[in-house]
Amino acid sequence: MQYPANKQVIILNPKSDHLRMDPHKFALWLFLGTTFMLFAALTSAYIVKKGDGNWLDYELPQALWYSTALILVSSAAMHWAYRAASRDKTEHVKIGILSTLVLGVGFLGMQYYSWAGLVAQNVYFVGNPAGSFLYVFTGLHGLHLVSGIIFLAVVSVNAFRMKIHSGRLRQIEMCATYWHFLGILWVYLFVFLLMNH
Numbered sequence: 001m002q003y004p005a006n007k008q009v010i011i012l013n014p015k016s017d018h019l020r021m022d023p024h025k026f027a028l029w030l031f032l033g034t035t036f037m038l039f040a041a042l043t044s045a046y047i048v049k050k051g052d053g054n055w056l057d058y059e060l061p062q063a064l065w066y067s068t069a070l071i072l073v074s075s076a077a078m079h080w081a082y083r084a085a086s087r088d089k090t091e092h093v094k095i096g097i098l099s100t101l102v103l104g105v106g107f108l109g110m111q112y113y114s115w116a117g118l119v120a121q122n123v124y125f126v127g128n129p130a131g132s133f134l135y136v137f138t139g140l141h142g143l144h145l146v147s148g149i150i151f152l153a154v155v156s157v158n159a160f161r162m163k164i165h166s167g168r169l170r171q172i173e174m175c176a177t178y179w180h181f182l183g184i185l186w187v188y189l190f191v192f193l194l195m196n197h
Contacts, residue, residue, distance in 0.1 A: 022170070024170070024174065025170075025174060028174050028177060028178065032177075032178070032181050035144065035181075035185070036185070038140070039137075039140070039141075039185060039188070039189065042133070042136065042137065042140075043189075043192050045133075046133045046192075046196065047196065049129050049133070050130070050196065054128070055128070055129075055130050056123065056127075056128035056130040056131060057130075058118070058121045058123050058130070058131070059121065060134075060193060060194070060197055061113070061114040061115075061116075061117030061118060062117065063110045063111070063113040063114040063116075063117055064110070064114050064190060064193075066110045067107045067110035067111055067114065067186075068186065068187065068190050070103050070106050070107045070110060071103070071104075071107050071182070071183045071186050071187075072183060072187070073103055074099070074100045074103035074104055074107065074179070074183070075100075075179060075180055075183040077096050077099040077100045077103060078096065078097075078100045078175070078176050078179045078180065079176065079180070080092070080096045081093050081095075081096025081097045081099075081100065081159075081172065081176070082096075082169075082172055082173065082176045084096055085159075085164050085165060085166065085169055085172050086166050086169060087166065088165050088166050090159070090162060090164075090165065093159045093164055093172070094156070094159050094160060097152060097155055097156045097159050097172075098156060100152055100179065101149060101152045101153065101156060104145060104148060104149045104152060104179075105149065107145060108142060108145060108146070108149075111138050111142050114138065115135070115138070118131060118134065118135070134193070137189050137193070138189075141182070141185065141186055141189060144182055144185075145182055148175075148178055148179055148182050151174075151175050151178060151179075152175060152179070154171075155171055155172055155175045158171060159172075
């Protein structure tokens, strides 16, 4: 087919890499967006319900501070592991991933102790909505963290099999993105509770 000399023609190649997005990364970002909207809706419901009155006063468990510190340190360890993978420092990748995994399990342990602290104050899941919301926030975040720990375990196995390096970063990049999201989400929830408690 011939085109007039004075006309500029742009032909898009549907197979061009510039027009595609990695489907796995797209699915991850879609999931993260959905999760964020869920927690945004829950925190909005918290504010509305608190405005109704009859709100129980109680102390936030000290364990929540420790869990916040753990997840921040774990996020730093995850970033270190990703940087090491991009530089082919395989031993550092293993240490970073395993450290993140252990700190993530420690975070869940602190969440359990925070629930024990609530029970010690006679704050239960069933009863006043002030306590119910805290159990829902921490429980839902904990479930997401469990999925993150499973993801970390898979990445850890691949790291020990030398399948994660500068030429194969997608898996650890997605894991790091998810883990950092969980850390940011927890900090958001914790600050929200401190400000609205």
